[in-house]
Amino acid sequence: MFRLLHVLVTNDDGINAPGIHKLVEGLREVAEVTVVAPDREMSATSHAITVTRPLRVTEYRRFGEGVIAYAVDGTPSDCVKLAVDVFMKKRFDIVVSGINSGPNLGTDVLYSGTVSGAIEGVISGLPAIAISAAGFGDFNYEGAARFAAKLINLVKHHGLPEDTLLNVNVPEANGAKELPVKVTRLGKRRYTNVFDRRTDPRGREYFWLAGDPQDYHDRPDADTLAVSQGFISVTPLHLDLTSEALLRELNSWDFD
Amino acid sequence: MFRLLHVLVTNDDGINAPGIHKLVEGLREVAEVTVVAPDREMSATSHAITVTRPLRVTEYRRFGEGVIAYAVDGTPSDCVKLAVDVFMKKRFDIVVSGINSGPNLGTDVLYSGTVSGAIEGVISGLPAIAISAAGFGDFNYEGAARFAAKLINLVKHHGLPEDTLLNVNVPEANGAKELPVKVTRLGKRRYTNVFDRRTDPRGREYFWLAGDPQDYHDRPDADTLAVSQGFISVTPLHLDLTSEALLRELNSWDFD
Numbered sequence: 001m002f003r004l005l006h007v008l009v010t011n012d013d014g015i016n017a018p019g020i021h022k023l024v025e026g027l028r029e030v031a032e033v034t035v036v037a038p039d040r041e042m043s044a045t046s047h048a049i050t051v052t053r054p055l056r057v058t059e060y061r062r063f064g065e066g067v068i069a070y071a072v073d074g075t076p077s078d079c080v081k082l083a084v085d086v087f088m089k090k091r092f093d094i095v096v097s098g099i100n101s102g103p104n105l106g107t108d109v110l111y112s113g114t115v116s117g118a119i120e121g122v123i124s125g126l127p128a129i130a131i132s133a134a135g136f137g138d139f140n141y142e143g144a145a146r147f148a149a150k151l152i153n154l155v156k157h158h159g160l161p162e163d164t165l166l167n168v169n170v171p172e173a174n175g176a177k178e179l180p181v182k183v184t185r186l187g188k189r190r191y192t193n194v195f196d197r198r199t200d201p202r203g204r205e206y207f208w209l210a211g212d213p214q215d216y217h218d219r220p221d222a223d224t225l226a227v228s229q230g231f232i233s234v235t236p237l238h239l240d241l242t243s244e245a246l247l248r249e250l251n252s253w254d255f256d
Numbered sequence: 257m258f259r260l261l262h263v264l265v266t267n268d269d270g271i272n273a274p275g276i277h278k279l280v281e282g283l284r285e286v287a288e289v290t291v292v293a294p295d296r297e298m299s300a301t302s303h304a305i306t307v308t309r310p311l312r313v314t315e316y317r318r319f320g321e322g323v324i325a326y327a328v329d330g331t332p333s334d335c336v337k338l339a340v341d342v343f344m345k346k347r348f349d350i351v352v353s354g355i356n357s358g359p360n361l362g363t364d365v366l367y368s369g370t371v372s373g374a375i376e377g378v379i380s381g382l383p384a385i386a387i388s389a390a391g392f393g394d395f396n397y398e399g400a401a402r403f404a405a406k407l408i409n410l411v412k413h414h415g416l417p418e419d420t421l422l423n424v425n426v427p428e429a430n431g432a433k434e435l436p437v438k439v440t441r442l443g444k445r446r447y448t449n450v451f452d453r454r455t456d457p458r459g460r461e462y463f464w465l466a467g468d469p470q471d472y473h474d475r476p477d478a479d480t481l482a483v484s485q486g487f488i489s490v491t492p493l494h495l496d497l498t499s500e501a502l503l504r505e506l507n508s509w510d511f512d
Contacts, residue, residue, distance in 0.1 A: 043307065043308075045302075045304050046301075046302040046303035046304045046305070046372070047302035047303065047366050047367050048301050048302045048304050048367070049302070049367055049465060050465060051299065051465050052299075054454070054456075054462035054463060054464045055462065055463045055464070055465070056460075056462055056463075057461075057463065077367075078465070081450055081451070081465070082451065082463060085450040085451055086450075086451050086453065086463060107379060107495060109497060110303050110372075110375060110379075110495065110497075111303050111304070111305055111333075116302070116366075119366060123363060123446065150511075154509055154510075154511070158505075158509060160502070161499075161501065161502055161505075163444075164499050164502050166506075178512075181511035181512070183503060183506040183507050183509075185496070185498040185503060186496055186497060186498045188419075190379065194337055194341040194342075195337070195338065195341055195342050197342065198310070200310075204312075205313075206310035206311065206312055207310060207311045207312075207313065207338060207342060208310045208311070209305060209306060209307050209311070209334070209337070232511075234506060234511070235498060236498065236499040236502030236503050236505075236506055237497040237498060237499055238497060238498075238499035238501075238502070239363060239366065239497075240441070240442055241365060241366075241442060241493040241494060241495075241497065242441040242442045242491060242492065242493060242494075243417075243420050243492040243493055243494035245417065245494075246416070246417055246420050246492030246494070247439060247441060247492050249414075249417075249492075250422075250439040250490060250492055251439050253410055253414060253439075254410075255406075255410070255437035255488075255490070256434075256437070
């Protein structure tokens, strides 16, 4: 029997953000969609989970008929945990997190709530995709939403190895109908001028995080480079931060 | 000329936690120590950074003479960013984050504020160590603090490759003078019974994150296994989540 894929959608810009609405519009044509997403913007929450207070869940009806949706006063990770473990035990086929407003590239994925939503899916045993619009403001999300629909079917066809996910960044189409796709690795991104140092109206000093990104294109297949060249970047990630190279080296250290 | 190592210390249990005080006591015998740490407990904040509000910094004097210390109303990552970029540009030799109350093992390191403090050091170009007490309550931190002092000297001697750090978990000594050390990889840890579903005094439902850890010892050198056997676990981590295996596979997918 033919059965539609059942996709769990989350994000970190919050359930009212345009990116998640465009994503759901794109996916519902090819899949059954359930949304569990933060009730407000949670950017740069990274993989935070909420342990010090309880979570509240509210039904949300603005995705239109056929889309079950809940808003949660927590992070993307909280949302996926709740969705999988409480609401719909084992009923999802894949988790899609996005479409984020702004890129999640290179070293920055370590801070990304969007990516953490997808990682949480993987931890729950599901394949997962994080998808971000590599642009800000009035970005046209339609190409990204179309690519998400295509990609979930590719993932269904090929499968993903255990404990892996795909991190996707889609640049602005600028008139092109379909952008070319490149398989990439995480590039190296650092920031300069990290803080604005300011003085408040009462003369007390405060610091506001700012920073200009600086990309190091030391690898030709870096995601940062691919997006700057107009490619849709697809980066395979896994959950294991173990450094195999350093592991071998450490065995020669004298710890006693 | 002989110069003491200058260690930047942070944590995620907050600047008043016993673990960071024991760590500073242990390190100040062999190093110059500066502390920049959250002004309160930030557990499970993961790699969150604070972008939506400014950060305030307060001098803190309870580490005793010779230890410069600041409390920040932010996350461990915020603290390290501030320390390196604002207070003491390029003057540190190494970042040590901890001693955390409770283990940071296996998949859980993705949620760990302690590990994120060390990762932030690496992003700033410094070698870094995260250190956790693999026990709760009235843990005796002295063995862990001694090991931290030993380890910073080993790192000084051998160096660490770019973009890597060490994640250390120290079990309770239970009378042993010095625990044996094992070089490990991240094990796989999952949780069952993830949420408590409760009803508030007004009859509304809420959810509280709980969960029983379940370790999968599918590798003999898993950190989870080593700690359960009474070893101090030293796991080399890097910042790159790229999956090399899936990268090769993806190149055969038809994205067009």
